[in-house]
Amino acid sequence: MRRDTGTAKYSIRVVARLTGVSADKLRVWERRYGFPSPERKPNGARVYSDADVERLRLIARALEVGYRAGDAVRADPMSLKRQLESNVRVVPDVEESSVNPDGAVDRLIAHILDDDAGATTNELRSLANALGPQRFVVEVASPAVERVGAEWRRGKLAVRHEHLFSTILATELRLQHSVIDEDVGAPVVLFTTLPGENHGLGLEMAALYMAGSGVSPRLLGVDTPTDQIVEAALALEVSAVGISISTAADIESVEAGLLHLRRSLPTGVALWAGGAGATRVVASGVTRTVSWVELDGAITALKESEASTQAS
Amino acid sequence: MRRDTGTAKYSIRVVARLTGVSADKLRVWERRYGFPSPERKPNGARVYSDADVERLRLIARALEVGYRAGDAVRADPMSLKRQLESNVRVVPDVEESSVNPDGAVDRLIAHILDDDAGATTNELRSLANALGPQRFVVEVASPAVERVGAEWRRGKLAVRHEHLFSTILATELRLQHSVIDEDVGAPVVLFTTLPGENHGLGLEMAALYMAGSGVSPRLLGVDTPTDQIVEAALALEVSAVGISISTAADIESVEAGLLHLRRSLPTGVALWAGGAGATRVVASGVTRTVSWVELDGAITALKESEASTQAS
């Protein structure tokens, strides 16, 4: 992302906020381990790059999982990334210090009940750093959204709690997303909702999930007319279009919208229907991606067909 | 507060958190003005007392109102307290900066027309970094939103362009917001929209603007029932509630909602109506903040009343 016109530069304070690594730590790591060694302004002030921030986030993740600072900072970023993705706990058992997605949702609910936006944000951020994009979406964000809905139906949470949580989670999802670098050759997928559908959290989660698995998501916001979806898909030359459908959606208009989309989109462009409301979708030519595993399958299939057509 | 020993002791880090005065500032004030001059642990680490924290809070409030640091730190605490209670504003309010969006908005429109999300993001980010939160909102974000609406009405931009731009701008606004740290003692303001209102960009802009001017905004998302707004306001102990109203809003239900809010909220809690649709609002007890200057005025008034009532 954004590497064409001179990469973004960050001061030490901004990097500290973006990565959760204190300014003191950044300096002492530089002194001891040689990374990060940012450029300097004429007066000596450190100027960090996007690449620095990205690698620092990786390191922050490693630390949360149990790596030792020196090892994580000195490690080769690529292999470190592989290590983290292979999901291997370096520290064997660990009385589940901070990385316990199960208790995490409980903690989040408690913070929301307290109307404590700051604590909720902190919890989400450290979880996101520890787990990485995909696990964060699958193990935290998605269950938390369901749980909030359930607690609301049980009457334990008020509407305002749900609103507050949605806002905070959406912010965190976008923040995480904005830091991920895009692969240049990655297939592009357009995410949006049909007219009348105003629930956008599913889009944000899907987008972050994709961004972490080598796909370039493009968000078009909610409540988009079908012809506009088609136009955007053509203009962006996307490989697939993802539609998020909530439980509250009117199934008939959804079906109609999906069929219209399927007819209007080029056959080479896949059409995915995700979200809790997508279980009811039966339209042909539409891939249902209700669970994250299914979404994963769709991504894999997309990449494969991409690779094969590209070979021609 | 006991005599010699036994009072609570705080490390520099804790004091920074407690008072909102950064550790750097604490040290440099000590060096320059002689206060605070805490005791030391054998190894030299500073140990602050309750009295230090109390006086620092006072100083922080004085700074907020416009005192110069050196004066406030050196001032006798008792007379400083009296000064603050007498509700005198030292610094006159801010002169409105000249609205000069350069060609930035034009460039943004061009990028949106190209469906170029990356370039749009780049442009927005560098503008935000260059201008700072408030000027970014006033001189870029706000005019750009208006301009996109105008171009859409002229038929130059399609709905999808507007959706795309809204998504990107909202992301950037939240990103900028997340980098700002909150003042501890800052008044809290709740931002949301009334039921039926789904346009949230105004909220994001207002929130970022506020965050840059010493107020802690709390976003509650769009389309919130009035009783939920009231509950949230009470739970968060906010000083004001900001309602964003778009041009498309139904003026009658808006008026009804505002009146209901005004009746249900404590009299001490201000009620602001902002956004393009707020020009038509006539409800009494509601402060109209249609322009950014008006919002500034409301913020100033809020801080003043805050400072005077806090003298308990």
Add this chain to the structure above:
DNA sequence: ATCGGCGCTTTGTCCAAGACAACGGAGTAT
């Protein structure tokens, strides 16, 4: 084999003094 001490190492935070950019006020020239 397991457990409890005991040093060595790692790591994060704190310290001191200095530098400087951003800002505002005061004085001066146009």
Add this chain to the structure above:
DNA sequence: ATACTCCGTTGTCTTGGACAAAGCGCCGAT
């Protein structure tokens, strides 16, 4: 009045050093 320069103020950044807490590894005793 307006614009300009100069200077004091203020907050944040810098370096390199110090150290406490926690982690880690080793060793001997049970």
